[in-house]
Amino acid sequence: MNEKNIKFVQGNEACAEAALYAGLNFFAGYPITPSTEIAELLSVRLPQTGGKFIQMEDEIASICAIIGASLTGNKVMTATSGPGFSLMQEALGYAVMAEIPCVIVNVQRGGPSTGNPTHVSQGDVNQARWGTHGEHSIIALTASNHQDIFSTTVDAFNMAETYRTPVILLFDETIAHMRESLAVPEKGALDIVDRLKTSVKKGVDFHPYLPREDGRLPMSDFGGIHRYNVTGLFHDMWGFPSSDPKIVHGLLRHLVDKIENNVYNIARYKEYFIDDARTVFISYGSSARSALHVVKNRRARGERIGLLELQTLWPFPAAVVRKICAEVQCVIVVEMNMGQVLQQVKMAVDDPGKVFLANRIDGMLITPTDIRNIMRVIQGKGV
Amino acid sequence: MAVKDYIRERFFPQMWCPGCGHGIILNGLIRAVEELGINKNDIVMVSGIGCSARISGYLDFHTMHTLHGRALAFATGIKMSRPELNLLVPMGDGDALAIGGNHFIHAARRNIDITVIVMNNRVYGMTGGQFSPLSGYGSLATTAPYTNIDHPFDAVDIAKSAGATFVARSTTYHIRQLTDLIKKAITHKGFSVVEILSQCPTYYGRKNREGNAYEMMELMKQITTPVGSKAKKENPDLVETGVFVEIDKPEYCAQYEKIIERAKKDGLVRSPSTGRGRVSPGLG
Numbered sequence: 001m002n003e004k005n006i007k008f009v010q011g012n013e014a015c016a017e018a019a020l021y022a023g024l025n026f027f028a029g030y031p032i033t034p035s036t037e038i039a040e041l042l043s044v045r046l047p048q049t050g051g052k053f054i055q056m057e058d059e060i061a062s063i064c065a066i067i068g069a070s071l072t073g074n075k076v077m078t079a080t081s082g083p084g085f086s087l088m089q090e091a092l093g094y095a096v097m098a099e100i101p102c103v104i105v106n107v108q109r110g111g112p113s114t115g116n117p118t119h120v121s122q123g124d125v126n127q128a129r130w131g132t133h134g135e136h137s138i139i140a141l142t143a144s145n146h147q148d149i150f151s152t153t154v155d156a157f158n159m160a161e162t163y164r165t166p167v168i169l170l171f172d173e174t175i176a177h178m179r180e181s182l183a184v185p186e187k188g189a190l191d192i193v194d195r196l197k198t199s200v201k202k203g204v205d206f207h208p209y210l211p212r213e214d215g216r217l218p219m220s221d222f223g224g225i226h227r228y229n230v231t232g233l234f235h236d237m238w239g240f241p242s243s244d245p246k247i248v249h250g251l252l253r254h255l256v257d258k259i260e261n262n263v264y265n266i267a268r269y270k271e272y273f274i275d276d277a278r279t280v281f282i283s284y285g286s287s288a289r290s291a292l293h294v295v296k297n298r299r300a301r302g303e304r305i306g307l308l309e310l311q312t313l314w315p316f317p318a319a320v321v322r323k324i325c326a327e328v329q330c331v332i333v334v335e336m337n338m339g340q341v342l343q344q345v346k347m348a349v350d351d352p353g354k355v356f357l358a359n360r361i362d363g364m365l366i367t368p369t370d371i372r373n374i375m376r377v378i379q380g381k382g383v
Numbered sequence: 384m385a386v387k388d389y390i391r392e393r394f395f396p397q398m399w400c401p402g403c404g405h406g407i408i409l410n411g412l413i414r415a416v417e418e419l420g421i422n423k424n425d426i427v428m429v430s431g432i433g434c435s436a437r438i439s440g441y442l443d444f445h446t447m448h449t450l451h452g453r454a455l456a457f458a459t460g461i462k463m464s465r466p467e468l469n470l471l472v473p474m475g476d477g478d479a480l481a482i483g484g485n486h487f488i489h490a491a492r493r494n495i496d497i498t499v500i501v502m503n504n505r506v507y508g509m510t511g512g513q514f515s516p517l518s519g520y521g522s523l524a525t526t527a528p529y530t531n532i533d534h535p536f537d538a539v540d541i542a543k544s545a546g547a548t549f550v551a552r553s554t555t556y557h558i559r560q561l562t563d564l565i566k567k568a569i570t571h572k573g574f575s576v577v578e579i580l581s582q583c584p585t586y587y588g589r590k591n592r593e594g595n596a597y598e599m600m601e602l603m604k605q606i607t608t609p610v611g612s613k614a615k616k617e618n619p620d621l622v623e624t625g626v627f628v629e630i631d632k633p634e635y636c637a638q639y640e641k642i643i644e645r646a647k648k649d650g651l652v653r654s655p656s657t658g659r660g661r662v663s664p665g666l667g
Contacts, residue, residue: 026464047646052463052639057489061456064449068429068460071447076460094450223427223445223465229391231440231448240394240440241448 005184011176012037012079014146015105015169016045017184018153019077022192024103025051026074028065030058030084033117034173035107038079059084063091063104070095070102071230073195073221075157079105082115082124085131092166093132094232096255099209099217101160101195103153105169107176108285110363119363120173122285125340128168129314135252137259139266140168140314144175144288146182151190152268152311158193159266163258164217170313172336174286174365195219200226209251210237215258260315267320268311273299274324277306281358282321282345283334284310286365291334293368294375313341318348331355332378336366389413389423391443398437400508402596404555404581408473408502409438411558411579415565421469428471429458431483433509434583435475435502444471452483455490458497466636469569470497476517477507480536484516491545491574495635498568499576501538504583512586523590539627542576549575550628552610554603555582557624567626573634580607580622 009017016038019027027046029039039055046053052069056062059080066076080088085106095102108124110116128140139159143152149171156167198218200206206226211217220226233241234248242248259266272295274280283291288309295307308324310317325331325345331354333342339357346352358374360366373383390413399405416426426444430436432451439446445468449457454472462470479487479501490497506524507513514524514531517538522531542550549571553561561579568575582588582599593599608614610625 026460028460044646047639047643050643050647052643054459054463054639056456056459057485060453061459061486061489064453064456065460065463068447068457069464070460072461072464074464090450091453222447223461223468225424227424227443227445229440229446229448232450233448238393 005186007182007184008179009146009182010037010179011146011149011171012107013041014149014182015079015153015171015176016041018150019103019157020045020049021150021185021190022154022157023075023194024077024157025049026066026069026076027051027078028054028056028062028069028076029078029080030056030062032059032081032084034109034176035079035081035105037176038105059087060091063088063095063102066102067091067095067098067100070100071222073224075101075161077103077105079107081107081109081117082111083113085124085127089131089133093134093136095166096132096136096138097232098230099164099255100166101164102166103156103160103169104166105171108170108172116363118173120286120336120365121361121363122170122172122287122336123340124170125313125335125337128170135256137256138168138314139163139165139259139312140170141268141312142170142285143311144285144309146180148311149175150182150185154190154192155268158191161193161195163262164219165259168314170285172285178286197221198226202226207237208239209235211254263315263317263319266312266315267317269317269320270309270311271306271324272309273306274308275306276304278304278328279330279332280305280325280328281307281332281334281371282310282341283307284313284341287334287336290366290368290371294371297368310341316344316348318344321345321348322350325349329354330378332358332371332375334358334366334371336360384417386410386413386417389416389443390441394440397441399434400583400585402582402584403434404504404583404596404600405435405438405502407555407558408500408561408579408581409441411562412438412471412500412565413442414562415569418562419566419569421569425467426469426471427458427461427465428473429454429461430473431475431478433475433478433507434504435473435478438473438502452478452481453486454478455483455486455497455499459490459495462495462497463636463639466496466640471500471569472497473500473502476501476503476505476515476538480538480541481516488541488545491542491547491576493635494546494548494573494632496572497574498565498571499574500565500568501576501578502581503538503578504581504587506583506587508583508586512590518587522587525586525590538576538578542578543628546574546632547576547628548573548630548632549626551576551626552578552580552622552624554580554600554607554624556600556603557607560624564626567629571629573632
């Protein structure tokens with residue numbers, strides 16, 4: 001690693017730089033704390049690379065603009081926080097339905113409503129999964145340090161192209177505003193997935209929604225050599241609206257299966273001292289940093305404790321969690337909400353009675369001391 | 384080319400009611416494109432939701448049927464990415480000025496080169512005849528059973544004050560003028576708006592006792608007058624038709640190309656007032 005590539009940056013900057021590394025060439029956004037630095041940085045950097053940046057009139061317009069831009073062949077992103085993410089939900093569903101790759105960054109702050117704009121929270125985990133209406137599946141990723149923000153952001157772009165789906169990056173205020181060192185990977189060090197384009201020639205009918213044998217749907221740049229229709233209605237292989245029950249059933253099953261059948265390929269997680277652990281923390285984002293601190297501290301004293309850090313939150317890697325938790329005596333989910341991942345873990349494990357929550361919901365980062373205090377209560381030792 | 388070469392026959396018969404004015408707009412639009420000689424492959428049509436929005440599916444352009452009110456936001460992303468394409472955005476009265484009002488005024492303010500066709504039938508037809516922001520004070524609708532106490536917008540006034548650089552109005556009665564205005568709007572470099580009064584005999588006409596399609600079109604003839612005419616001075620209730628605004632102003636995508644040139648050239652962010660530069664922030 002070249003020393004010149006080591007930068008001291010905010011998490012938001014790491015995300016913006018990673019997006020450019022992944023091939024981002026169109027960004028639309030609306031300023032909102034604590035994600036604004038992403039837009040500011042990209043307004044400078046995108047035109048330098050020939051890309052486009054536009055500040056739209058609101059978050060709804062922002063996500064719609066990136067969906068339009070993606071269809072023409074661009075790699076696209078928008079960045080927001082809770083209130084803006086709420087506004088984006090309808091168009092998020094459009095991108096799911098029309099299968100248009102895009103990346104949506106949600107730097108989580110305290111909610112509901114305007115909530116606690118400059119303070120940390122992890123309260124949007126379930127919104128990322130279920131925020132838009134109707135049955136669907138979604139990919140949501142997160143990270144706990146700047147190096148991982150970089151690789152996860154690149155992953156998000158790759159998955160958006162691979163599965164033709166919106167991918168949500170669920171960061172949090174602490175990780176986004178914190179500064180630490182980032183080693184920017186050399187060009188070529190990380191794999192980049194480019195758009196799968198159709199081999200159908202000009203003048204030959206192109207079916208935008210006819211999957212190949214491997215299930216993937218090659219795209220043709222909108223406005224290019226093939227004319228086709230795109231709609232948020234249920235549609236046939238031509239992209240024309242249809243309410244034929246067979247077509248509706250088939251499309252909905254496809255939208256869910258293409259992600260749920262690839263849960264192993266999409267799952268990203270890190271194991272720390274899991275092998276002989278009797279107590280396992282499950283955490284993600286900035287909470288995972290505090291959990292890891294406790295684990296390392298206790299390990300030094302000989303305690304058999306480990307950490308499973310989730311980087312893929314959706315589709316939830318239930319099989320991974322079940323396997324890791326099978327032999328342990330106690331599972332403690334560390335997060336800054338009222339137990340959104342806790343519920344998933346309880347559903348995944350054989351014995352939900354051994355799963356506990358260590359949380360903090362007051363806008364302050366959960367500290368190692370907070371976790372230690374909650375552990376004492378769980379272990380029956382009192383405060 | 385023949386008219387049928389512009390439509391997707393597979394998609395027909397269309398879903399509009401008998402007597403609906405939207406078919407006339409479809410006809411006028413096709414004629415405009417044909418007379419301009421624009422290649423079908425160079426046209427992108429982005430529509431929202433509602434009766435009007437279905438027009439995109441019937442046309443053999445690059446077509447995108449999006450969300451209620453949001454068509455202009457999608458179209459902005461497409462136009463920024465492919466400025467050489469002609470962007471047509473047909474909208475209903477709700478699409479344009481209710482749920483989509485914010486996008487409408489901001490797209491106009493940017494003067495991005497998109498052509499908007501407001502298919503104004505003064506009613507929400509798709510959902511069964513509720514009033515829209517263009518229905519008018521005193522009209523009747525399924526959600527205004529006693530009388531509508533909402534004052535209407537004037538689409539032309541809003542487009543003008545929001546900064547659109549081409550603004551015109553016609554009706555489905557004036558098919559030749561309608562075609563001509565769409566041609567001018569498409570040719571205009573900048574944000575162009577053509578409002579076309581269209582009849583909805585099924586809901587608006589029946590509820591407001593304006594009669595059948597023929598009678599509604601006859602009424603449109605009677606209540607309109609060319610812009611700047613004497614008749615308007617004598618009878619202020621008349622609705623003016625024709626071109627209201629046609630001005631030159633820097634177009635958004637062309638301006639952004641200049642931003643790219645500058646950003647690539649020296650990587651400096653210069654203050655427009657002092658001309659002094661500083662190295663761009665960030666990691667670069």
